Amino acid sequence: NAGVTQTPKFRILKIGQSMTLQCAQDMNHNYMYWYRQDPGMGLKLIYYSVGAGITDKGEVPNGYNVSRSTTEDFPLRLELAAPSQTSVYFCASSYSLAGGSGGTQYFGPGTRLTVL
Amino acid sequence: ILNVEQSPQSLHVQEGDSTNFTCSFPSSNFYALHWYRWETAKSPEALFVMTLNGDEKKKGRISATLNTKEGYSYLYIKGSQPEDSATYLCAFGGRRALTFGSGTRLQVQP
Numbered sequence: 001n002a003g004v005t006q007t008p009k010f011r012i013l014k015i016g017q018s019m020t021l022q023c024a025q026d027m028n029h030n031y032m033y034w035y036r037q038d039p040g041m042g043l044k045l046i047y048y049s050v051g052a053g054i055t056d057k058g059e060v061p062n063g064y065n066v067s068r069s070t071t072e073d074f075p076l077r078l079e080l081a082a083p084s085q086t087s088v089y090f091c092a093s094s095y096s097l098a099g100g101s102g103g104t105q106y107f108g109p110g111t112r113l114t115v116l
Numbered sequence: 117i118l119n120v121e122q123s124p125q126s127l128h129v130q131e132g133d134s135t136n137f138t139c140s141f142p143s144s145n146f147y148a149l150h151w152y153r154w155e156t157a158k159s160p161e162a163l164f165v166m167t168l169n170g171d172e173k174k175k176g177r178i179s180a181t182l183n184t185k186e187g188y189s190y191l192y193i194k195g196s197q198p199e200d201s202a203t204y205l206c207a208f209g210g211r212r213a214l215t216f217g218s219g220t221r222l223q224v225q226p
Contacts, residue, residue, distance in 0.1 A: 033213065042205060042218040043160070050212055058213060090159060097148060097167065102214060104150065105207075107159035 002026055004108035006091050012114045013081040021076040021111050023091030031094045031102045032074040034058075034066065036087040037110075043090065049074055050096070081115045088112050118142055120208045122217035129196050130225050136192045137220040139206030143187035148209030151180055151191055154219065155202045163191075165209075196224045 007022045025032065030051045035043040035058075045058030049068040063085055065077040074093075078085060092105040121140045129135050141149065148167045152160040164173040169184040177194045193200055203221045207214040 031212075035216075043216040045213055045215070048213045056212070059215075097165075097209075102209060102212060103148075104162040104165050105152075105160075105214065106162070109159055 004091055004093055004106050006089075006108035006111050008111060009109065010112045012116060013078075014116060015081060015083065017081050018077070018079050019081070021078070021089055021091075021113075023074045023076065023108060024072050025074075025091075025093040025106070026072065027093060027095075027106065028071060029093035029095050029106070030071065031096055032068065033092045033094075033102075033105065034064070034074070034076045035090045035092065036060065037090060038087055046076065046089075078113075083115050086113060086115045118208055118210065118215040120206065120215050120217040122204075122206055122220050124220060125218070126221040126223070128223045128225065131197060133196050133224075134192070134194045135196055135222070136190050137204055137222075139189045139191070139217055141187050141189070141206070141208040141215075143185060145210055146184050146187075146208070147211065149182055149184075149189050150207040150209060150214060151189070152205040152207065153202050154205055160205060163204075191220075193222070196222070198224045198226050200224050 004025045033048040034046040047066040049055045089111045091108040094102045094105045151163040154160040166182040171182040203219040205219045207216045
């Protein structure tokens with residue numbers, strides 16, 4: 001049981017390049033999330049998904065896209081990378097609580113991205 | 117954008133001290149309040165999820181209380197140890213997603 005896995009661990013991009021951050025979970029969680037952590041700040045939600053085929057914007061979605069074709073995978077796409085996207089990106093997954101809200105979130109190890 | 121506030125921002129205590137932090141959140145549209153522990157260079161790990169007003173949770177020397185009517189939660193650490201040094205995050209659970217506070221950074225000096 002690997003939990004939540006993320007690849008790559010580190011990446012350096014040039015301005016204008018694109019890339020996909022991979023996230024997978026093997027806990028059969030229906031909810032998945034992408035966050036970014038900026039220095040001195042907490043976690044900001046980029047996108048989330050409550051099930052395969054369903055995604056929704058979080059607090060800071062601009063410059064990113066997601067898809068959820070399977071329960072297990074939730075990739076995050078960066079188009080036209082900008083220095084403002086330099087951050088640590090965390091993927092998380094959770095089951096749902098009664099009433100539909102997300103339960104305890106399990107986090108991946110993070111991807112450290114630098115855009116130069 | 118929901119406002120989830122944590123105080124203090126940082127705290128330095130001596131080994132053996134007991135301490136507590138506050139998380140304040142909107143009192144409407146409440147579904148759950150989460151607490152996470154986040155060590156440097158690691159990923160956040162769940163401590164508690166609380167859903168009912170008056171909930172109290174305990175794990176070892178760490179406990180938490182919840183007041184949904186006035187919109188606050190307290191996290192207590194009894195007899196702090198150096199291994200308790202971490203950032204403690206609270207998160208307000210709305211209909212589907214969590215909104216995290218900025219965290220309280222705790223340093224425990226031996």
